[in-house]
Amino acid sequence: MDEKTIDTDPLVSNAIGGVKLLVHKNDFEKAATIYNEIRTYQKDKNGNDIFCPNCNSTKILIAPLKRKNIFFMLFPFFEKTKHICNNCKTVF
Numbered sequence: 462m463d464e465k466t467i468d469t470d471p472l473v474s475n476a477i478g479g480v481k482l483l484v485h486k487n488d489f490e491k492a493a494t495i496y497n498e499i500r501t502y503q504k505d506k507n508g509n510d511i512f513c514p515n516c517n518s519t520k521i522l523i524a525p526l527k528r529k530n531i532f533f534m535l536f537p538f539f540e541k542t543k544h545i546c547n548n549c550k551t552v553f
Contacts, residue, residue, distance in 0.1 A: 503544060513546035513553070520547040 462481040467474045474480075484492040503511050503521045510519040524545035545552045 497547060502547070511544060513549060513551055515551040515553075516546060516549040518546050518548040521545070522547055524552050 462483055463477055464480050466477065467480055482492075497520065502519060503523060505511055511521040512519060513521060521544045524543040526540055526543075543552055
């Protein structure tokens with residue numbers, strides 16, 4: 462969805478959330494499995510895999526920011542990056 466809109470005006474991509482893949486609800490689990498196998502996961506600064514401290518998986522993503530403090534709302538670049546395991550959902 463929205464592929465033609467972004468082709469017409471690429472500057473609106475961030476405003477509309479980019480191109481979206483629509484999947485029928487009956488195919489969701491299969492689509493999620495395929496996507497999780499081909500997606501790019503985080504590496505450390507040397508290009509090595511990052512391991513989950515809970516389940517030892519290498520399927521690590523950047524965790525969404527939790528801006529509970531007004532300081533981090535005003536200065537989000539000071540907030541430390543956290544990771545989340547795509548297998549067990551542990552945030553570290």
